[in-house]
Amino acid sequence: MTRPKNQGNSQPRWLFPFVVTVIFCLSVLPLGRLAVTGIVSAMQGGAHQLLSDPALWQAVYDTLTTSFFGMIAAVVLGGGFALLLTLFDVRGKAALGFLFMLPTMIPPQVTALSWIGMTGPSSTLLKALGLAPPLGSPQPLYSIGGIALLYGVQNAALVYLSLRAGLLALPRDGVEAARLSGASSWQVLKDVILPLSLPGFAAGAAIAFVSCVGNFGIPAILGIPASIYTLPTLIYSKFSSFGPGTFADVSLLSAMIAILSVAGLAVEERVLRGRDYRVIGLSGQVAVFRLGSWRWFAEIALWLTILIILVMPLTALVASSLAPAYGVPLSSSTATIQAYEEILFRQTVTRTAFTNSVTLSLTTAFGLLAATVLTGYFLVRGRSRFAPVIAALAEIPYALPGIVLAVAFILVFAAPVPVIGVSIYGTIWIILITYFSSFFAVSLKPVMSAFRQLDPSLEEAARLSGARFGRRLADILVPLVAPAAGASVILVFLIACNELTISALLWSAGTQTLGVVIYNLDDSGSFNLASALSVLVVFMVVVMMLVLELMAKRLPKGVVPWRS
Amino acid sequence: MAKLILNSLSKSFETGGRPAVNGLSLTVREGGFLALLGPSGCGKTTVLRMIAGFEQPTEGSILLGERLLADASEMVPPEHRNMAMVFQSYALWPHMSVAENVGYPLKVRGISGEKRQRKVKDALSAVRLESYADRQPADLSGGQRQRVALARCLVTEPDVVLLDEPLANLDRHLRQEMEETFREFHARSGATMIYVTHDQAEAMALATDVAVMSEGRLLQVAAPEEIYASPDGRLVGGLIGQGAILSLPSPDGDRRLLDWPAMQSLLSTREIGQGNDPVADILVRPQDVEIAAEGVAVSVLSVLFEGERYALRLALADGQTLRAFSRRSVKVGDTLTVIIRSAWRL
Missing domain, CATH: 1.10.3720.10 (MetI-like)
Structure with missing residues (x-):
């Protein structure tokens, strides 16, 4: 033995x-x-040589601005969806939630392509509809704002998930106690629910920021044609023009991205720990507020958002794929x-x-x-x-x-x-x-x-x-x-x-x-x-x-x- | 098969605090049925898990006959111990049918074909579940799952069978039925069985020996009748039976079983002695307290109707409480006189 x-x-x-x-x-x-x-x-x-290169600092600046505005867009989109779908009596929640997740799972370069197909003078979809701007007008997405907007679309679901997890953990009896104390729905939302869901908001924003900083597909397709470089695309271009100093340069650039990411993740970690209100009582039961006559309005707003961020770009993508060549108008013939x-x-x-x-x-x-x-x-x-x-x-x-x-x-x-x-x-x-x-x-x-x-x-x-x-x-x-x-x-x-x-x-x-x-x-x-x-x-x-x-x-x- | 020896066994966990098991020595005779009884958190499950091989003792040793199973430096892994266990959660594998669950220990041992089928069938018929062989565990009731777990223990003829509060999740009616099944199982297999429970009635009804534990220590081991009749120490006395413990002056001599005259004299000297004498703990069980025309005066603290009788809590003149049964209803606050037929000095 x-x-x-x-x-x-x-x-x-x-x-x-x-x-x-x-x-x-x-x-x-x-x-x-x-x-x-x-x-x-x-x-x-x-x-020294790398750090004294103004192109680097321009890239850092562009990375930070696009990521910051992308984060804001993600928070607005994702936060709105999370609040409406979790707290209010909107119909079709499962379908809306699933569709809202899709842009995150679609590869970023595909998102960028589909949005290009939806806007600008050569858009097959707009041409088919007769709405295309005149030739020669600029593609509006080839800009800091365009990159930030798509960052927001791509990462909104991260904010949605983070906030939703926080909202689902809210105690229903806490909300009911506030109601019995005489608070109106609006006051409950403002005084109880939003303060308690702040960590979820902040954490989601931090994750979205990190994800924007590291995104390659969107700035590669939207930024490079307009000579806008973020840190990831700058690394890519350094590799394209390979030279003796490339390894040293890219390792420093990567370290910069890593530091930005770690800073973002540290913020997430900190807000989740620091503002961790001990939620006491029955959680997991979501407080559902009645929207009453506003329900139609909310539902239309939600579906309209899905239409704009998901359905229209994908339709444009399909239209572009069916066109015989870029810029040729699409019709049944x-x-x-x-x-x-x-x-x-x-x-x-x-x-x-x-x-x-x-x-x-x-x-x-x-x-x-x-x-x-x-x-x-x-x-x-x-x-x-x-x-x-x-x-x-x-x-x-x-x-x-x-x-x-x-x-x-x-x-x-x-x-x-x-x-x-x-x-x-x-x-x-x-x-x-x-x-x-x-x-x-x-x-x-x-x-x-x-x-x-x-x-x-x-x-x-x-x-x-x-x-x-x-x-x-x-x-x-x-x-x-x-x-x-x-x-x-x-x-x-x-x-x-x-x-x-x-x-x-x-x-x-x-x-x-x-x-x-x-x-x-x-x-x-x-x-x-x-x-x-x-x-x-x-x-x-x-x-x-x-x-x-x-x-x-x-x-x-x-x-x-x-x-x- | 041989006797199972636990030799000054201790277990401390890395988290610190007092040891979960502290210097426990115990011998379980071959074919014995030992109940490990104690309140939750007393270390009884840790002892069981050390016997099974899931935990390693930090001190002491475990032997099965001559064979060393574990000490602080080495141990035989559970897979080589030829033991079996019934878990509180039954631990049936949900992805296997009843027959596959029961036959798994045989499959692992390389027994297959005709022989395995026959053994599985025998084990299932021993727990009266032959017709359930092809069901999934999820389709069975709690009692049936428990019996499948038992059949799985039966199938390999283990040296030692361990039972970890196996009745805790069952309702009262099923418990009695399962107690019967356990007794049958013990008689039939002849295996040494160790049964962990916090329920003294269960321990008394099933075991040939009862070991009482508290805070990681072994307090007393004896046959059920003996441990009931002559418990050792305040903790065992409090745990076994529903008795009340009185602090009274030490009786003369080393008599432990006290009759009414002895009790009467203790109760009366108490009033004179004013607590200067050495004090003894005296266990008084409710069935030995009899309401009578004369005796010691008590007042009624509470009355609880239990169906077949009333359960009373009574206070002596100095405030110590007694428990008693009564056939007729009494009122809270009434004064009664009672005789204590028999008591036990702890």
Whole structure:
């Protein structure tokens, strides 16, 4: 009989080293490498030239202004939706909530393309309707304001979710007590509900700000034609004109983005902690106010917003994809599906991109699942002192903008991998490992909430039945967390398939992803092909979100991000 | 099979505070049915989990016969202990049918085909659930789930069966039925059984031995009748039976069982002695307090109608309370005289 040491703990001895290795490779190593390069180049004075470049400070200024106004737009949109849908007796809440989430899940470059298709002199949709401004008038979205507006549309759902979570936690009896004290609906809203929901507002605004700072797709499509650069697009352009100082420059630029993001996240952390009113009493029951005769007005306003931020841009996108060429008016006689034939059957680059994106996303989703099931088990069941540190390190890569992570992995893999001497820079492998790092937290979260809900005695019963760890994992644990694991796979697939920021920096010939091809097609003027590909991507996003929506009832709370 | 020995077992958790289990020594004889009785938070579940192998003792050791199961430095993992456990939550695997749940320990041991089916069938018929083999646990009632959990224990002929408050989630009627099933199960399997409960009636009804715990320490181990008749110390006395404990002057000699004349003299010397004498704790059970024409005077503090009788709380002249039963109704504030037929010095 073997008597291994310290087996009161249910974990095999290899689990802790395994988890530490995974977290080290995906989080500590790339971010550490980035920090070291940044500090070294700053100390060697390489920073001086970069910091004295007025283009840099213009980019910082533009990043901050677009992100700030984008945040304001997101707060107005998301806050309005959250308040109306959560607190008032509006009809069709489920449909409105789902549709409001869509712009966030649609890739940013697709959002940008669809809005371009909706405005400006060449808009196919406006031309078909006879509303297009005269030729030669400027495209209004190629501006700071345009970028900020789309940031707001893209990130409104983040504010919505954060505020809604806070509002759902409000106590109904607190509201009822205020009512009995004689307060009118308006006074209750002003004196009780809004002060209590302030942390949700602030946290949502902070997340939206961070997300704007790291956004690449929107400023790449809207900003570069007007020579407006944000920090992520500046990094991209530095890589395009590769020179001896590029690594040092981009590591400093990434560090700047990272600092801005960390500052934003720190604000979120602080407001959520500092203004954490202990909500006492029955929570989870939402106070529903009657709008009375204002209900029609509110409903029309909500649906009108959905029309403007979602339906019209997507209609414009479809119209652009059906037009024979950019700028040609669309009518029943000119409409053609030639663009779809082109991207699906003729262009090898789009087919390669489909294959690459699907392969990368599937490999990331399933590969990560294997790692996150073990990590999630370790974090939830383990009694390790290091668990909180490991959990935090697992979160950081996802919290940071993808561009920072991409730069970090370029720095790690620019030289051949030591010992085996193979260089993976420029291959699909570097994209894969960056995806692993970036989406680790996305994959981990559903699995962890499933493990938390699992009664530990189910596993203990299997131990007493004589099952060793591998056996328990296969027979008991994995089948029981399977629904959440399925959701995790779909979520990662969804996000990875639409991703542009990481692959924009890491692709090379033959390793294009869907995001990169959409961007390149637009860049080379094939607007109808880019639109057609975008339509297919949006279709895929909607289908996968619907699958998750249908699964939601069988999943632990918090797994499907837009269900609360 | 062999006896299970717990040797000055202690367990402290990293969170600090007093140890959950403190220097507990106990021997469970082979084939015995031991009830671990104590209030919640007394450490009884921690003892059970150490026996199962889910927790490692910080001091002391656990032996099954000659075989060392655990001490502070090494331990046999639960999967190699040949034990079985019925959990408070039943711990049935929701994704497996009843037969798969029961057959899982056999599957893990590599027993398959005909032999496994026969054993599963035997185990299910022992708990009268043969016809439920293909159901899912979610389709069963609480009592049926409990019986499936029991069948799962039965199927591998374990050395030790552990039961963690298995009746806590069942209603009163089902409890009696399940108590019967447990007794049957014990007689039939001959396994050593350890049963954790906070319900003294359950412990008395089921076990061959009762161990009383409080604050991580073992207070007394004895057969149910013995522990009821002669509890040791104030804590055990308070926990077993519904008795009241009186502080009275120490009786002479080392007699512990006191009759009415002895009690009468204690009650009367108390009034003279004014508390200078050594004080003893005397346990008086309600069924031994008899309302009579003469005796010691008490006033009625509260009356509770329980259906078959009235339960009274009575106050002695100095304010100490007694509990008693009465066939007829009395009023709060009335003065009665009672005789104490029998009492036990703790």
